[in-house]
Structures are given as C-alpha cells and as structure tokens.
Amino acid sequence: ADRLVLAEVEYGGAETEVVVSGPPSLLPLRGQSDLHLRVAFALESVRLWDPYSEEPRIRKLKKARIRGIPSRAMVCSEKELGLSDEHEDIIYLPDDAPVGTPLVEYLGDVVLEFDIKGPFAHLYSVIGIAREVAALLDVPLKRDALEVLERYPAELTPTPDFLALEITDPDLCPRYSAAFIRGVKVEPSPFWMQMRLRRAGMRPINNIVDITNYVMLELGQPLHAFDYHLLRPRPALSDAEGPGDDRPAIIVRRARPGEQMMTLDGELRTFDEEMLLITDGGGPVAVAGVMGGLESEVTETTSDVLLESANFYFLNIRRTSRLLGLTSDASQRFGRRVDPELTVRAAARAAHLMAELAGGTVEPVIGDLYPGRQPQRVLEFDPAYAARVLGIEIPTDEIVRILTSLEFQIAESANRRVGKYQVSVPSHRLDVTRPIDLVEEVGRVWGYDRFPTTLLRDELPPQRANLRLEGAERVRDLLVGCGLDEVITYSLVNIEDERKLRPQGPPPDPASYLRVRNPLSAERAYLRQTLLPSLLHTARENLRFLDRLAIFEIGAVYLPVEGQALPNEPRRLAIVMTGPREARSWLAGQDRTPIEFYDLKGVVEALLAGLGLEGTFEPGEHPAFHPGRCAQVSVGGESIGVMGELHPLVREAFDLPAQPVCALEFDLDRLLAAWSAPSRMVPISIHPPVYEDLAVVVEEGMPALRVRDLIAKTGAPLVRSVVLFDVYRGEQVGAGRKSLAYR
Structure with missing residues (x-):
C-alpha cells in the first residue's frame, strides 16, 4: 500500500474514474489535489501490451480489486501503449492536451519505415526523403519548413574566441x-520531441542530447554535444614554442597506439594508429564519427555546451566501427558519406533549438575549419545518350523538370546547338559522379513502369575473342579431362610457408613481398608469389580423408616492381598429385603403385597436346624438388x-604423408602466348610414312633428349618425328655406356 496511489481521473465521461496505480512519479504527490496532470488513460476491455512479458503479448484490461478498492481503468506507460520499452513510469502529456481526446488522435502521427540499400546517406534524413517524394510526386517542398532548417549564424571563423580548433589529418x-x-x-525534452524520437527508434535522454539526435534525423548530419567546462586547454608549451592557450582545445588526430578512452556505453576502448579521435588538451574525448567519451558527456550539471558538427572520411569510420565492434546512428551515416556542406547548417539548427528548448544563449560565431573543400561538380548531360541507354526518348522538358526537382541546376548557357547540358550536382548527392548517374536519376523518377516492352533494336557491338579467358578455360577443361580437380585458395599467405619451399637455400626476403597494412591474421599478411604452398596445404587437409589426390589451381601471383605502386600479376598454373596411381576400385585390383614423376x-x-603445342623436358634444379627428379619444361624454346x-x-615441412608428391608450377601467360600464336x-x-629404327651408343651421362634433337635437326625436313623407345645397358656396349634406340 505504501507504493500505491489512489487517483481520481477525468476522461470526458459522465463521472470521474478512480484508479489505483503505483508509478514512482506519483508517490510524492499523494494527498495533493488540483494537480491537473495530463496522462494516457485506458478503460476496461481495452487491449494493451503486457509490460511484464518477455515475448510481445497483448492482454485485455479487466476490472480488478486492488487492496479492496475496485478499479476498472489504468494510467498507461509507453510500453503498454507500444510506443517504447519504457514502463517504469507513466506518460505525461503537455498541459494543453485536451481531456477526453483519443490518444491516437492526439498523437496524430504515422511511422513510415524505409529499407535503404546502398551508400545513400542523403536518404537517412527527413529532408532527404522529402526531396525524393517531392520529385516522384512532382510537388514542391514546403518552403516554410526549409526556412526553419536553413538558419545560418552571422559569421564563420577558423579561430573562434571560445575554442582552439585544429585538424591534423x-x-x-x-x-x-x-x-x-x-x-x-539540462532537463527532459518536450513531449512532442520525445514522441518523435521514440517513433524513430531512439531513446530520449535529455533536451541537449535529444536535440542532437533530432537534428540528425531532420538533416542527416550527426552531431555531438560536449560539456564545455570538461574540455581541457592545451598544456603550456616551452618558452621556445610559446605560451599555452586558456581556451578549451579540440584536436582531430589519429590515435596513438594503445591509446584508450571510456565511451558513452561504459566500455573502455583501445585504439590503433589508423583510428581517428576527437581530443582536447588532455586526451581523447570522442571516437570520431562513432561515439562520444564518458568523461565529457552532458549531464544535469552542464551549463555550457560545445556542439560538434563535423565530416569524416567514410572508409575510416567504417573500419573503426568494425574493429571496435561499435555501431551507432552516427557511424551508419558517416559510413555512407555525409555531405560536408551540412555541418554549419546542422550546427545552427541545433543551436537555435537549444536556445529555444534549453534556455541557452547562442554564440553568434561558429568555429569552422574546412581544409577539404571540394569544387562544384559539373557534369555534361546528353539527351541522345540518355535515350540510347534507356531505350526510350524522354521529352527534353521532362528531363529538365526531373533534374530540377532533384535540385540539380542546369546552366542557362547550355549549348543548345549540340543538344547537351551542363548540370551542376547538389552537394548532398555524393553518389552522382558521372553522366550515367544523371541518366539513372532521370530514368527512375520518370518511372521504370512507363518503359515500353521492346525488342533489341541497337546494333550489336563488334565481338572480339578473349584469348586470355578462353585459354584459361581450355587449360581447365584439359586438366579436368585428365582426372584433376580444380581448387581455389587465398591470395593472402603466410611468408613462412613460402620459406618451406627452400629447405636448403636462402629464405625469401620479406621486403620483397607486398604486405597488407591491416591483415586479418598473421596467416593472411602477404600477397603470394607462388601457388604451391597453398596447394600443398590443401593437399595435406584433404589427405586426412583421401588416399589419392590430383588437384590444380589457376591464379595470380603478385611480384612487386621497383618504382611502381602496383605489382605485376602474372597468372600461374600449379598441380599437385600424390597417392596410388589408380583410384581404389574393384577394377584396379590390388595395384597400389604410387604416382611418380612420369605420371605428372x-x-x-x-x-600440351590438347593445346596443339610440343614441349621439351630437360633436367632442372629447384630447391623445392628432389635432385634428379626435376625437369625444366619449355615450349617454343622458352621456359x-x-x-x-x-x-x-619440403614434404615433411608441409606435414604430407611419406609417399612421392609430384608438383609443378607453370607460367600460364607464357604457355597461352605460345598457344595463341598463329x-x-x-x-x-x-607419300606414306616410312619408319626407321636407329640405335646409338653414347656415354652414360649423355641426355637422350640431346641425341633426339640432333637426329631431328640432321634429318630435317625428311625426319618428322623421333621417339625414344628403348635404352640398353650391358656387356655388348661396355661399361659406362648405353644404347639409345629411336624410331
């Protein structure tokens, strides 16, 4: 009973209603009369949200007896009405709220939810949606509403008296x-503002913070409010560098490695050197574009406010938000590129609201540093080009109307003789950078549903063979036909794996590799210069379940070029084969002969035969391959x-089974260059062919390939083919000699 209040409610009925309730805000008012508080009120049989249910559930209000007093009505919280999750206290309406009016009529608002795809920050605001709707419906924007949003201060200065401002990046x-x-x-914001914020999915905090969120919803520019007296000035400098500054300082800079700050959500955040911070003379006070710091937040004791309205590079904000695991309404907007021209407009709008709703006095000067000012974007629009792209001819006056309704400006000095227009792009349309973007704007506002269904009438462009693509596909088909499976591995590797290919040679120099600035892990820090390590890792993982493996990969490697920002990216072909020559089956029987060099x-x-090429195999040396079981392959005289x-x-370093593992790596571009040659x-x-057998006795160290080439060269042009079919060693030819038989 000590936590209950007996209230008499007038609701427009014939008699007042007695309600037993227990909201905390009414307890101090017990015993008082003539309060005339306006509240949300519900009678018996009304359906309300159950505030005590974990799952969303609606319950019907029933008559009950509380402490012996019958009660068939209740005063409602926001959660019971489905307005928000707040149910600790009831809703208080403004003093001018008419008694007896249905709440839905008094609130009188409709919530429209938009699912916006893509980097269109200009649509994350009320005015952005209003622009779109006005253009689609061909109606003007309300000028009186725009005038309220376009209040500007008397003066902008980079050196305001109230702040020492600096941007280092x-x-x-x-x-x-x-x-x-x-x-x-600082106090609760007006009811109308709280209701609008709640309908937008935001929780009201106080009038200062609510105003920053409200203006963000209006204009799309995130804002942040600091307690001015909690911002520290620059520390005093040495005599040689000059005296310190008594004004609070704001320095926008990159974080120092390991720098920390407590954010508004109560979490201690650690930053790296790529993250952008808002700092004062003593350290960080906000994570730029993401969230403010706890030490400088606005509280009930705040009397003076410094209002931040800034613009940040969108990719940096995305990275910071992702690495910190911290997403906010501000980061969502900044991550989609916000118009830098909005900062002053939003600051002025919010400052006037703070003067109106918080009783503040606005400094007539706004501090403004704008080192990244961009020139006005002007694009050429050709109606003939638009007609060719869209497939229909939209009247010129309609094109002008559509672009003008979207706030594009068409120059009066447009070259009418050639039929092209110079179009100035509004600052908030950061997504419009090319003439094709203007064509898209015209097409979508005109209406895709108005495009007639037609057959293709344009001429087909000339067709050109893509030998680079066709050649790679031809190689894939041939290798798959040989029983190999294609795999695709990461281009980012661990340099230690490439060192394993040189067990007895000098290790690779990390300086000769391209390193990712922000690798996801040490295993993915460098761009590869060979395909073999990744392919061998794949083989190791698959050999845990298979006893036979034959795989290949076609991919790029990355070779830095001195003096150039970008590397060369030649394509390579790599193959790995190991295990029994024949797959296990009843046809293969018990033959488990392992794959060897000659299978590869x-x-x-x-x-090579499938590509119509002839290759030569010569003994080779490579630190990754077994001495005496390595060959250099050439085509057309080029390796x-x-x-x-x-x-x-190498096999042991990659933890592969103790069995022969055959591999190769070819320069695919060189191979296909020979294939594509005329x-x-x-x-x-x-004449019919004539086969002749020729036996030659040579020294044991003489390569058979050299003898074959000599026979072919000497017998040309009559000799078309030379094939080694027998090698004999024995007493008849003598010790240290061998007989090579060719056909």
Missing part, C-alpha cells in the same frame, strides 16, 4: 564546425616452368 576530417551555447538548463609428365604432355617430385624436406598450315604429304 584533413584527409580523414575534411571539415569540423563547432557552436557554443551558454547557460543551458604424362599429364603435362596431354595438356614455362618446372616440375618434379617434392624434396623430402599456326602455319602445311599440306599433308602425298
């Missing part, structure tokens, strides 16, 4: 504006890569 903060409001009284060589020969069996140390067609010989 203009690339990340193109503009910073600050207004000063003295003598404010057969795949390469099939690939395309190396193949062989992995060195045992071929010379020759007539088929009218």
